Amino acid sequence: MGAERVVFVHGSGSFGAAAWPRQHGLSLDFDCLYIRRHGFSATEEPVATGHDRDQEIVADALGGGGHVVAHSQGAVAAMMLAVDRPELVRSLTLVEPACFSLTADLPATAAHIALMAPLLAERHAMSDDDFLRAFVRRVFDADPRTPVTGDARRDAARLRLQSPPWEAPLAIVPGVPTLVLTGGWEPLYEEVAEYLAGTGATHRVAPGGHRPHDTPEGDALIRAFLRAGRHEAAA
Template structure:
């Protein structure tokens, strides 16, 4: 007997099943749905962040309820839904969660907001390419490649339309079993993970930078947590 529905929610980059290459095999154990958040499409123009639409997309995918695995900015809507509908969300797995409104007053998050907020304040005056280039410079301390394909240009446009994660209305944490997985590379995400661990979440590290779910260790940690949670449900 399969242990139930699992919904996987992407971050700001790849979306749908492409965002979870190492987790495709979970479909052998769970009824997996790899959703696309609002405004993410391979053909249509990007749209601004809409947490309400994202929550509705996740809730519809869950059906009668199940497990949610979410990465980066996708963790925001996943947490919002878990707070409002704990009857639907049986467990949460949050990978490098960008839930910065929870830690806005803590040192690493505060420094990040002070660094990046002026860029978001000026984004209406900037082209997609200008915003993308400056965002990469500020956040990754790197030079961005100029978008030369339609997909890359659409990704740059989508990035400029995303709402700052620290503005999401997250003030409390969900009362559901939660695993937080981080890559140990960036204090910003470790700060969020520490906050969530202080409220009862399990926190583990795995290699892979911002995508620890792509490493052997990260994939194993996710699968172990989900399997143990599913076994507890039927015990």
């Protein structure tokens, strides 16, 4: 029997294998695929993302089934697939999941939506640079660097075209083993994690801000969870 498949689903920044630098070594134990979500390319102009299209990409990558590890907005499509086709998803690891449609009525998520929804409603009338500046100021209370390289300009354009995560059709959570990993820095993501923990998920916190999987602690938690899931599947 061959190695079990693990599909890695990136968030809004880097994509493919570049989004998971600490997890490359898992290829020694698993059949790892680092996908690109819809609209992400190193050469082509960005297009609007779509949760449904991302879900299809994850399903195609899983083939006959396997484990899914997803970050931020990538967690939306991963969870949608686990709800719709649980037979494909043996375990689900959600890193700082932006599954805000589940917690839209809770305080931190409601405040985030109230802050960001007006900006996203105006985004099609804004330049990529103006949207990037407004987005970073609202989310991080900082000023971004002006994009000057081709990659940076594509990143800015892609950010403006992201689908609002709170509009995703998520109303229930999957009945598959789930690890939620957060960085402990932002109440918004802790609120989502606590909600999922209340439905049976395991919630763990590791340092690292929005990318706890880049730290030794976060990486170790992901590896332990995947290996435990592999052993359970083989039992």
